[in-house]
Amino acid sequence: MLQTDIIQALPDITRFLSWQRLRRATARALQFVDRCKAGRGLREGTHAISRRRTQKTDKNDPNWRQTLKKVKKIDKTIHTSANEKKFVLLEARLYVQAVHEQLHHAGVEATTNEVRQRLWVLRMRPTILSVIKSCLRCRIRRATPGEPPTGNLPAARLAYHQRPFSYGGLDYFEPYNVTIGRQHQKRYVALFTCLTTRAVHLEVAGGLSADNAILAIRRMMARRVAPVEI
Known part of the structure; x- marks a missing residue:
């Protein structure tokens, strides 16, 4: 062949x-x-x-x-x-x-x-x-992972012509030890945030109870404005 x-x-x-x-x-x-x-x-x-x-x-x-x-x-x-x-x-x-x-x-x-x-x-x-x-x-x-569609912003995030902290949120962060006389006590910090402007306001709270939360909100209202929604 x-x-x-x-x-x-x-x-x-x-x-x-x-x-x-x-x-x-x-x-x-x-x-x-x-x-x-x-x-x-x-x-x-x-x-x-x-x-x-x-x-x-x-x-x-x-x-x-x-x-x-x-x-x-x-x-x-x-x-x-x-x-x-x-x-x-x-x-x-x-x-x-x-x-x-x-x-x-x-x-x-x-x-x-x-x-x-x-x-x-x-x-x-x-x-x-x-x-x-x-x-x-x-x-x-x-390949890059696909991004899930995000939801629409709530009305509080788009509250135009409103004073700061009209729509806000409340949270606490870690306690601090303070000395009062000869006693050591814990104090928490209440963190108020404005949902529209993203501003932050801090207040000292004596504890995590409802009464201490109400007192912190009243002090914030005295300095800022009465919130429409928290």
């Missing part, structure tokens, strides 16, 4: 959604051709896919010519290893997806560096950007 017939007998790339499955199917086809189960393996399957892609490429394509010029320039460099000079030309969307998953869904730069160590992919960066953009796990990781 001629080399051209072997390349034509390889599986169709468009029928596969996974790089690993494409490599296995190509390796199986080569094993069948060679009549040997321990044939060329996955690495030879990768080169066979590349050869088939090279045969189907239009040699007059400007992108193809530009890629060949880059390969020739790199091949002439001194500080380049033998493995780096043996470029495999491939339009490898499935391969880029496999490398992206092997790197635990790394970014564009990490995926690009890993792919360039083994293959020379046509339109590499746009392909990697497209793969990462369409990756479901990366899309889930980049």
